[in-house]
Amino acid sequence: MNRRIALLLATTATSFALAPAAQAQTKELTFTFISTEASSNLKTAWQPVLEDLSKAAGVPVKAFFATDYAGVIEALRFNKAQVAWMGNKSAMEAVDRANVEVFAKVVGKDGNEGYYSLLVVHKDSPLKTLDDVIRQRASLTLGFGDPNSTSGTAVPGLFAFAAHKVDPLKDFKRTVRANHETNLLAVVNKQVDVATNNTENTHRFSLTHADQASQFREIWRSPMIASDPIVWRKDLDEGLKARVRSFMLNYGKTEREQVILQNIGYSAFRPSTNAQLIPVRQIEIARERAKVEADVNLAADERQKKLAELDARSSALDREAK
Structure with a gap:
C-alpha cells in the first residue's frame, strides 16, 4: 500500500513539474502593429508577411490592431500579443513596462536603416520653412x-x-x-495648417x-531616426523565437517577398x-532638461539637482552605447 501511495505521489509530482513547460508552448502567435494609418491598410500590407510567418513558425499568426500606440504596449504587457x-x-515604453525586447529592425525600401521626421503643409500654403511656423504659431493649427x-x-517635439x-x-x-495618415489627410484637406509626419x-500615403499625394509638401526634416524595431515578449517559447528570428532575418530574398516588403x-x-x-x-532626457530649465517655479537648488540627475542618466546611456 505504501509503495502504491509513493508511486502515485511521484507520478503526480512529475505531472506538476512538467506542467509549466507544457503551458509555455505557444499554440498561437499574435503580431500587433502601431496605428500609423487605418487598420484596413495595415492589414492589407502586412497580411502576406503574417501568412508566410505562420508557415515558417509552425503556429497560426493573427494580427491585432490597436486604436493607438498605448493599446499596442498594453497588448504586449498583458500577453495579448507576443510580437510587435x-x-x-x-518600443522604449514597451521595454520598460511590458517585458519585451528588441530583436530585429526594418530596413527602408532604399536600403537605409533609418528614416526622417517631417513637418508638412498643403502645397498651396504660404508656410515655406520651420521659421515661418515658429514665427506664426499663435495663428496656426498643428497636427x-x-x-x-x-x-x-x-523627435519634432525636441528638434523642431x-x-x-x-x-x-x-x-x-x-x-x-x-x-500619420490622418494628419496627412488633414493637411491635404486644409483642416490643419501644418502637421508632423x-x-x-x-x-505609404x-x-x-495616390490621387492626393501631390497635395502636400515638406518644409522641415529631422536628423535621421533609427529604423523601426520589431520586439517580442521575453518569455516567448525559445524554439518559437528561433523560428521567428530566422524567418524575419531571411525574409525578402525572393522577388515575391521583395514585392510584399516594398508595398509596406x-x-x-x-x-x-x-x-x-x-x-x-x-x-527624452533632453526634452525633460528643457522643461526643467524653463520652469520658473523651481528654486535654483532644486533646478540644479534635477539637471544633475538628468545629466547622470545621459552619461550612463553614453557609456552603455560604447
Missing part, C-alpha cells in the same frame, strides 16, 4: 502625433519645437493629435492615396537589440 512592429519611442510616436511627437523654446501643445492656436509614411515600404529585416533605443532615450 513599433516605433522607437513606443501632432500620438504621444508615443517617435517621428510624430518625440523645444530647440526654439516652443511648446507644441500650448503655443499654437490649436493642436490636435492623430496618426515621416518619410516612411509619406511613401503615395500608395494608398521596406526591403528587409536585420538583427537589432535594445541598444537601438538609446538615441530616443537621450531625446
Whole structure:
C-alpha cells in the first residue's frame, strides 16, 4: 500500500513539474502593429508577411490592431500579443513596462536603416520653412502625433519645437493629435495648417492615396531616426523565437517577398537589440532638461539637482552605447 501511495505521489509530482513547460508552448502567435494609418491598410500590407510567418513558425499568426500606440504596449504587457512592429519611442515604453525586447529592425525600401521626421503643409500654403511656423504659431493649427510616436511627437517635439523654446501643445492656436495618415489627410484637406509626419509614411500615403499625394509638401526634416524595431515578449517559447528570428532575418530574398516588403515600404529585416533605443532615450532626457530649465517655479537648488540627475542618466546611456 505504501509503495502504491509513493508511486502515485511521484507520478503526480512529475505531472506538476512538467506542467509549466507544457503551458509555455505557444499554440498561437499574435503580431500587433502601431496605428500609423487605418487598420484596413495595415492589414492589407502586412497580411502576406503574417501568412508566410505562420508557415515558417509552425503556429497560426493573427494580427491585432490597436486604436493607438498605448493599446499596442498594453497588448504586449498583458500577453495579448507576443510580437510587435513599433516605433522607437513606443518600443522604449514597451521595454520598460511590458517585458519585451528588441530583436530585429526594418530596413527602408532604399536600403537605409533609418528614416526622417517631417513637418508638412498643403502645397498651396504660404508656410515655406520651420521659421515661418515658429514665427506664426499663435495663428496656426498643428497636427501632432500620438504621444508615443517617435517621428510624430518625440523627435519634432525636441528638434523642431523645444530647440526654439516652443511648446507644441500650448503655443499654437490649436493642436490636435492623430496618426500619420490622418494628419496627412488633414493637411491635404486644409483642416490643419501644418502637421508632423515621416518619410516612411509619406511613401505609404503615395500608395494608398495616390490621387492626393501631390497635395502636400515638406518644409522641415529631422536628423535621421533609427529604423523601426520589431520586439517580442521575453518569455516567448525559445524554439518559437528561433523560428521567428530566422524567418524575419531571411525574409525578402525572393522577388515575391521583395514585392510584399516594398508595398509596406521596406526591403528587409536585420538583427537589432535594445541598444537601438538609446538615441530616443537621450531625446527624452533632453526634452525633460528643457522643461526643467524653463520652469520658473523651481528654486535654483532644486533646478540644479534635477539637471544633475538628468545629466547622470545621459552619461550612463553614453557609456552603455560604447
